[in-house]
Each structure stands twice: as C-alpha cells, then as structure tokens.
Amino acid sequence: xKSQCLKYKGYLGSIEMDMESGILHGxxxxxxxxxxxxxxxIPALQNEFELAVDDYLRTCEQLGKxxxxxxxxxxxxxxxxxxHREIALYVELFGLSGINGFINEAVxxxxxxxxxxxxxxxxxxxxxxxxxxxxxxxxxGEAEWEIEQSQTLQ
Numbered sequence: 001x002k003s004q005c006l007k008y009k010g011y012l013g014s015i016e017m018d019m020e021s022g023i024l025h026g027x028x029x030x031x032x033x034x035x036x037x038x039x040x041x042i043p044a045l046q047n048e049f050e051l052a053v054d055d056y057l058r059t060c061e062q063l064g065k066x067x068x069x070x071x072x073x074x075x076x077x078x079x080x081x082x083x084h085r086e087i088a089l090y091v092e093l094f095g096l097s098g099i100n101g102f103i104n105e106a107v108x109x110x111x112x113x114x115x116x117x118x119x120x121x122x123x124x125x126x127x128x129x130x131x132x133x134x135x136x137x138x139x140x141g142e143a144e145w146e147i148e149q150s151q152t153l154q
Contacts, residue, residue, distance in 0.1 A: 004093060005029065006049040009057075011070055012088070013037070013049040028052060030070035030088055033060075 006013035006026065014026040024045045025038035035056045037048035060067040070088070079087070091102050 005089065006046055008046075008050045008053050011053045011056075012092075013052070014092070015042075015045065028056060028070075029092060031056070031068035033068065 004015055006015060011031070012029040014029055015024065016026055017024050023038055023040060024042065025036065026045065026049060027037075028035040028049075033056065035052045037045065037052040039045040039048045057067050087099055087102055090096070091099055096102055
C-alpha cells in the first residue's frame with residue numbers, strides 16, 4: 001500500500017482535502033503540538049509541510065523546548081524505530097484508534113493464540129456435491145458393477 005502521508009526530516013504529515021473549497025490541508029502527525037499547512041496542489045502541500053516542520057523545529061529552539069520526536073522507538077516496550085514507524089503508519093492509514101489500541105489488540109491476539117491447544121488445525125472448508133449411479137448386471141455368469149460419478153465443487 002502506498003503511503004498517504006507526507007515525509008520530511010523524520011516527521012509525517014497528513015493529507016486531507018476540503019471538498020467544498022478544493023483546498024488540500026494537513027497537520028504534523030504524532031507530535032503533541034499543533035502544526036498545520038494548506039495548499040492547492042500536492043507539490044505545494046509538500047512544500048508547505050516542509051516549511052511547517054522547519055517552523056516547528058525553529059519555534060521549539062526559540063522556546064528552549066525539545067521538539068517532539070514522532071518515532072522515538074519506545075512506548076513502554078522497545079520495538080525499534082522502523083517497527084514504531086510501521087505501526088504508526090498502519091494506525092493512520094487504516095484509521096485505528098491509535099498506537100496503544102493497536103498494541104493492545106496485537107497483545108490480546110497473541111495471548112489468545114497462546115491459550116489454544118498446540119495441536120489446533122486450520123480447516124479449509126468447501127462443499128462437494130457427488131452423484132453416483134450404480135449399475136448391476138451379469139456377464140457370463142459373473143456380477144459386474146459399474147460406477148458413474150460426477151462432482152461439483154463450490
């Protein structure tokens with residue numbers, strides 16, 4: 001799946017559109033501070049996003065504040081910055097409730113699998129319809145069986 005986020009200096013930005021005005025807009029993702037941008041084209045939006053990131057970093061420096069790092073790699077469990085980024089992108093792209101919700105769901109699924117017996121089998125199910133016709137006859141004093149079979153798979 002292609003990313004629907006803008007990227008610059010390790011930061012991500014959303015891409016949204018106001019259908020009435022036709023204006024593209026977005027905000028810096030995964031930081032506690034609000035930084036927004038808007039433009040009329042995707043290339044212009046990318047430029048405005050980059051200016052917003054630079055402005056955010058400059059403002060933090062002027063205020064003597066450490067800028068939020070959107071992908072530190074640690075959220076109670078160290079998973080590495082690459083996996084942290086992938087989780088955050090997944091959450092954003094699929095509209096989930098957030099990283100905590102994603103992690104809680106993943107942990108719950110893993111724990112649920114751990115409670116199943118080790119010999120669990122996955123069954124692939126489909127329907128077979130079999131028709132058989134038996135014909136009994138005699139030939140030279142011996143009994144003969146002829147079986148005709150047709151199958152339908154669904």
